[in-house]
Amino acid sequence: MSAPDYGHAFGLMRAAAGQPWRDYTRHAFVEGIKDGSLPHDAFLHYLRQDYVFLIHFARAWALAVVKGQTHAEMLAAVGTVNALVAEEMQLHIGVCEAAGISKDALFATPERPENLAYTRFVLETGYSGDLADLLAALAPCVMGYGEIGTRLAAEATSDRYRDWIDTYAGAEYQAACKAAGELMDQALTRRIGADFEASPRWERLCRTFCTATELEVGFWQMGLTP
Numbered sequence: 001m002s003a004p005d006y007g008h009a010f011g012l013m014r015a016a017a018g019q020p021w022r023d024y025t026r027h028a029f030v031e032g033i034k035d036g037s038l039p040h041d042a043f044l045h046y047l048r049q050d051y052v053f054l055i056h057f058a059r060a061w062a063l064a065v066v067k068g069q070t071h072a073e074m075l076a077a078v079g080t081v082n083a084l085v086a087e088e089m090q091l092h093i094g095v096c097e098a099a100g101i102s103k104d105a106l107f108a109t110p111e112r113p114e115n116l117a118y119t120r121f122v123l124e125t126g127y128s129g130d131l132a133d134l135l136a137a138l139a140p141c142v143m144g145y146g147e148i149g150t151r152l153a154a155e156a157t158s159d160r161y162r163d164w165i166d167t168y169a170g171a172e173y174q175a176a177c178k179a180a181g182e183l184m185d186q187a188l189t190r191r192i193g194a195d196f197e198a199s200p201r202w203e204r205l206c207r208t209f210c211t212a213t214e215l216e217v218g219f220w221q222m223g224l225t226p
């Protein structure tokens with residue numbers, strides 16, 4: 001099946017990332033969700049780390065509000081902060097509560113270095129750059145899970161992790177991916193020009209995207225080692 005369309009800039013960066021993108025979206029952890037072979041303790045460990053990840057990721061999207069230059073940019077970033085805090089994190093709270101892990105325990109999860117490395121890379125990219133830099137660091141997270149969710153919804157051979165798959169394949173998450181792709185196209189055009197892939201900034205933006213993709217691979221790997 002072909003990957004969903006999340007916009008022009010994203011499509012180019014995804015293609016430029018090459019093998020790391022495949023390593024991320026087809027990681028053994030993902031394949032374990034697909035066929036249900038992923039051990040449940042690894043899934044819970046990942047989910048606890050991911051809850052901490054989403055706290056810092058929501059901070060990074062809040063930084064996108066700060067870096068926005070138009071009402072439309074600010075509105076799109078605010079919408080993503082809300083989707084992360086009000087919707088995506090509910091999956092983590094719900095699954096962990098069902099496994100006897102309280103919200104307080106979840107919030108107090110000690111952060112693993114792979115987790116810290118990823119979120120602080122994204123935040124630092126945003127602090128030291130503009131919205132185009134920040135979005136290049138944020139995109140692999142948002143759209144990668146959209147792509148994984150879509151593929152797993154079509155290919156899963158087990159219902160063990162169906163709630164997780166449905167969250168990322170679902171209409172709300174897919175709409176967030178499309179909105180992020182539109183925001184990225186508009187933000188790059190506004191700051192760099194319509195022909196942004198021909199600009200001297202393009203290579204650096206692709207490198208940022210690729211580094212974030214590699215940090216996603218590291219995150220899955222961390223998930224396999226509770």
Ligand SMILES: Cc1ncc(CN)c(N)n1
Pocket residue numbers: 050053054088140141142145216219
């Ligand atoms: C590490 C990671 N990357 C991406 C996503 C999807 N927002 C997530 N929840 N966690």
